[in-house]
Amino acid sequence: MGENAWRRTDAWIFVSLVIASGAGRHRRSPTTRRPEGVRLADVLSTADHLDRTLPERHDIEGAIRRLLGAGLVDVSDGWFRITADGERLWRTRPNAGLATTVDTVQGVLSRRHPPGNADWHLDEAEHTAAVQEYLVRSIPMPRRSPEGHSGRAGTPGSADEAENPGQRTG
Template sequence: MTDEGWAWSDAWIFVSLVIAGKVGRHRRSPGSRRPEGVRLVDVLATAEHLNQAIPSREEIETGVRRLLGADLVSVRDGWFQVTAAGERLWRDRPRSGLTTTVDSVHGVLNRRYATTDGDWRLDDQDHTAAMVEYTGRFLPPAPRRSVENQTTIQPGPA
């Protein structure tokens, strides 16, 4: 048990898992969701969308460990799921706009849940693979150089 309380990034990871997993009651019923959950790359993309930043490896590992300790999420074979307790937290949270959802969930975590670390570690290779996939799938390609900066190779005589 730690006495530091929940970090804002813990709530950020939780909300990212909820949205990536389409757990909100306006989305899908539990029976229609993918049973395996969501992958880390999807959590990274959702987190970046929410906060215009990608969570660090440490933020992911600490957040998931704490969420596991509170029985709000589960992780199996690299797939993340929100548990029934996590769905209740999401359903019962104070309503707010998307921009303040992480803040409201952070407040709920600090008021209702002790911070106990679960047993989980984010493997360096898994994190690297997710980052590589994320940058390949979700980040825009580098801008093309303008025509005036490119050298044109002229064909030689035949």
């Protein structure tokens, strides 16, 4: 594959950014989305959902350079956005379902847009921080009873134990 060709990773990052930003949701208008865009941790979360793996720092950096250079995305102060051209590409792609979206977008990129090469760098520390933020977000929180106890009858600390100390109720 030539240096100036689109890669599957480029399409994966683009689709992840589109979905994370809500651009694909019900053909949502750009004016109803967060104008600042989404953070890298949001893109990583969606990328993991799509491909069951997290993109490496160099994969993200290369993809964003090509997407920026092609005018499909914009990055400013750590916020990632889809441009009007990126929105147009997304809305006019063949729609074949989520399972094949990344491959479909890669084909569309290859046919419609030459990849660019913008000067953009993803610092190792920024990537690591975004991965950590994503991992912390993805850890399930323990479920708690609204009253602050387990809700099991007859267990120490349960409502039944408080009402009937020393008696088993279950």
